[in-house]
């Protein structure tokens with residue numbers, strides 16, 4: 392569609408937006424006496440207003456039912472995790488018995504590596520992206536050490552080519568083929584937290600399988616953002632956090648996906664706890680672990696009720712909005728932002744903004760990362776002063792994530808207008 396860089400045009404897009412009413416269902420931080428332009432949903436999603444009632448309801452059940460809440464009440468806590476599975480399955484493109492909300496992200500990466508990383512003398516390498524999120528780096532490095540191996544012998548990192556910002560799928564596939572049967576696991580962030588690049592998970596998974604390796608993904612920046620089809624892509628395992636695009640609060644419960652060929656196999660190796668034990672006989676408290684024949688068999692401890700209550704309330708909004716509608720609005724809003732940035736560059740005597748997120752719609756989600764070719768900090772400080780909440784990464788990158796549930800086209804225009812005004816004074 393043909394965009395225009397005007398307030399009236401942005402407002403017109405908002406009027407036509409079938410999801411416009413969802414904005415009023417979130418709490419916004421205040422800046423200069425009004426709602427902030429909150430473009431940091433990729434870091435910590437805003438609080439949905441229905442969360443408070445969800446938590447109060449959970450507290451009331453604990454208050455009145457006490458231990459009876461595990462089996463009684465309107466949402467027995469025994470199976471509280473099953474209440475979020477249908478929406479998680481839709482968001483992940485998975486079957487319900489392939490997804491479970493449990494623990495937190497880094498812990499879940501460790502648990503999944505305990506299951507899927509089984510190095511032998513000939514198959515032991517892990518392929519991942521260079522400069523992965525630090526927690527992922529530490530998880531892989533220490534997993535390797537637990538097996539008595541050295542990270543430098545085992546972890547193969549793929550970086551962008553010199554002078555480039557993104558990693559080409561072709562290069563990842565070639566690297567996997569080059570290391571062939573020495574590769575045990577390919578583990579990549581589905582959407583890179585820095586550049587916003589959404590990798591071709593289907594192609595990478597196929598390449599991993601072609602050499603007999605497993606393919607797993609950290610979906611921290613993908614969950615609730617991009618269109619995922621984990622089951623059909625035959626992804627083996629994945630984990631994500633829920634406080635970013637899934638708006639479930641700081642330190643919220645994480646989630647895990649395990650493909651059904653492993654999830655339904657109680658003999659598949661894992662680290663176990665009683666909450667993953669066969670439900671019919673769990674309370675016989677017998678010796679010898681018997682896994683639930685679904686991904687629930689990876690659960691260890693009782694679900695944290697309050698975190699689950701928040702997660703459930705938040706996911707309710709994704710159900711109401713419709714996941715396809717959210718994808719459609721995300722694509723359009725992101726295209727509008729790319730258009731506005733290009734328009735600003737074109738209006739200046741020299742290019743000042745380099746968008747490092749891929750231009751190709753299939754290779755990105757909400758996030759747009761911009762590399763400021765000069766005066767980055769000045770531009771960022773002006774944005775913050777005007778009430779835009781964005782994210783600054785050294786040395787010169789601003790990350791923005793307009794999200795379809797609560798951001799508007801007008802906010803995208805306002806953001807661009809601030810940049811246009813400040814950059815005009817730089818020449």
Ligand SMILES: *Cc1c(COP(=O)(O)O)cnc(C)c1O
Nearest residue numbers: 496497524526580584609611632
């Ligand atoms: C946000 C994020 C994390 C954070 O891990 P926690 O265990 O939730 O603290 C890890 N990895 C990636 C890629 C992230 O984006």
